[in-house]
Amino acid sequence: MKSLSDSFILANGVKIPCIGFGTWKAQNGEIAVNSVKQALKTGYRHIDTAALYYNEESVGIGIKESGIPREDIFVTSKLQNGEHGYQETLNAFEVTMKNLNLDYLDLYLIHWPNPIKTRSNWQEANAGTWKAFEELYEAGRIRSIGVSNFRRHHLEELKKTAKIAPMVNQIRLCPGETQDELVSYLREQNILAEAYSPLGSGKIFEVPEMIALSEKYGKSIAQICIRWSLQMGFLPLPKSVTKERIEENAHVFDFELTAEDVSIIAGLDGCCGYSTNPDTTDF
Ligand SMILES: NC(=O)C1=CN([C@@H]2O[C@H](COP(=O)(O)OP(=O)(O)OC[C@H]3O[C@@H](n4cnc5c(N)ncnc54)[C@H](OP(=O)(O)O)[C@@H]3O)[C@@H](O)[C@H]2O)C=CC1
Numbered sequence: 001m002k003s004l005s006d007s008f009i010l011a012n013g014v015k016i017p018c019i020g021f022g023t024w025k026a027q028n029g030e031i032a033v034n035s036v037k038q039a040l041k042t043g044y045r046h047i048d049t050a051a052l053y054y055n056e057e058s059v060g061i062g063i064k065e066s067g068i069p070r071e072d073i074f075v076t077s078k079l080q081n082g083e084h085g086y087q088e089t090l091n092a093f094e095v096t097m098k099n100l101n102l103d104y105l106d107l108y109l110i111h112w113p114n115p116i117k118t119r120s121n122w123q124e125a126n127a128g129t130w131k132a133f134e135e136l137y138e139a140g141r142i143r144s145i146g147v148s149n150f151r152r153h154h155l156e157e158l159k160k161t162a163k164i165a166p167m168v169n170q171i172r173l174c175p176g177e178t179q180d181e182l183v184s185y186l187r188e189q190n191i192l193a194e195a196y197s198p199l200g201s202g203k204i205f206e207v208p209e210m211i212a213l214s215e216k217y218g219k220s221i222a223q224i225c226i227r228w229s230l231q232m233g234f235l236p237l238p239k240s241v242t243k244e245r246i247e248e249n250a251h252v253f254d255f256e257l258t259a260e261d262v263s264i265i266a267g268l269d270g271c272c273g274y275s276t277n278p279d280t281t282d283f
């Protein structure tokens with residue numbers, strides 16, 4: 001990847017810009033509107049939101065007010081927990097589209113494989129949700145479909161009834177949490193791994209090895225993390241509501257980490273903590 005406008009190619013041939021702009025905790029209102037506008041002004045063309053973030057409305061306003069044509073922006077949202085199942089999904093999708101004030105989505109994800117509400121029948125609930133996703137995809141309302149926080153057994157279960165395979169799995173991938181087995185399974189299945197919390201949700205900045213690498217490359221720790229994610233073959237989704245950081249996080253194309261440093265970063269086991277088990281936790 002050489003610039004923000006470079007893309008990964010999904011299994012269905014759709015191009016997905018190589019860095020996504022994260023929006024979790026970007027507060028609905030001025031903060032989210034301005035950060036989305038700033039990201040688009042900086043050159044990001046990929047925005048990641050979710051019904052859970054309660055900022056879809058502001059994300060939509062930011063996109064409109066940016067003046068950038070809709071077709072040049074890749075927009076992802078996610079199905080809220082508690083809305084799994086066929087009809088529930090169709091309804092939740094319409095709410096998301098109304099909030100975003102858009103007429104199609106580039107990517108829609110099942111946010112969580114096994115939420116508490118449908119824990120006793122998650123297999124059936126996901127199958128119903130996926131059927132709705134496939135219909136919306138076939139109708140052109142969603143350009144690509146995928147999942148998030150899915151482990152291998154969730155994907156294998158989904159496969160039993162799916163006509164169309166998921167194109168993306170959005171999971172926590174950051175220094176010290178590389179989920180190697182799952183990522184190699186995703187590669188075998190031609191499912192793109194999107195890296196959420198690529199800065200460990202802000203926990204990476206005190207890690208001594210990262211401070212040393214930052215000095216070695218003359219780049220910020222955030223830039224090292226995002227560059228690392230790209231070199232690992234992940235699609236990073238850094239979040240910031242701060243203008244300077246939004247810009248900084250986009251400038252990761254003028255250096256390359258050595259293979260040795262890539263593996264040092266991968267090996268910082270648990271330095272930013274680990275993702276929670278989606279079969280026993282909910283949000
Ligand atoms: N599918 C899922 O279940 C999940 C998806 N996600 C997605 O991934 C995105 C990113 O993950 P998230 O957990 O938000 O965290 P990140 O790993 O992106 O870290 C964000 C934090 O780092 C700070 N930060 C950003 N850039 C810099 C910088 N250059 N220097 C110093 N600090 C910086 C931000 O502060 P500030 O904003 O104040 O500048 C914020 O506190 C989310 O926003 C969301 O879109 C996240 C979690 C779960």
Ligand SMILES: O=C1CO[C@H](CO)[C@@H](O)[C@@H]1O
Nearest residue numbers: 024050052111149282283
């Ligand atoms: O996207 C997300 C944002 O944060 C939540 C944690 O409170 C996650 O569980 C969720 O998946």
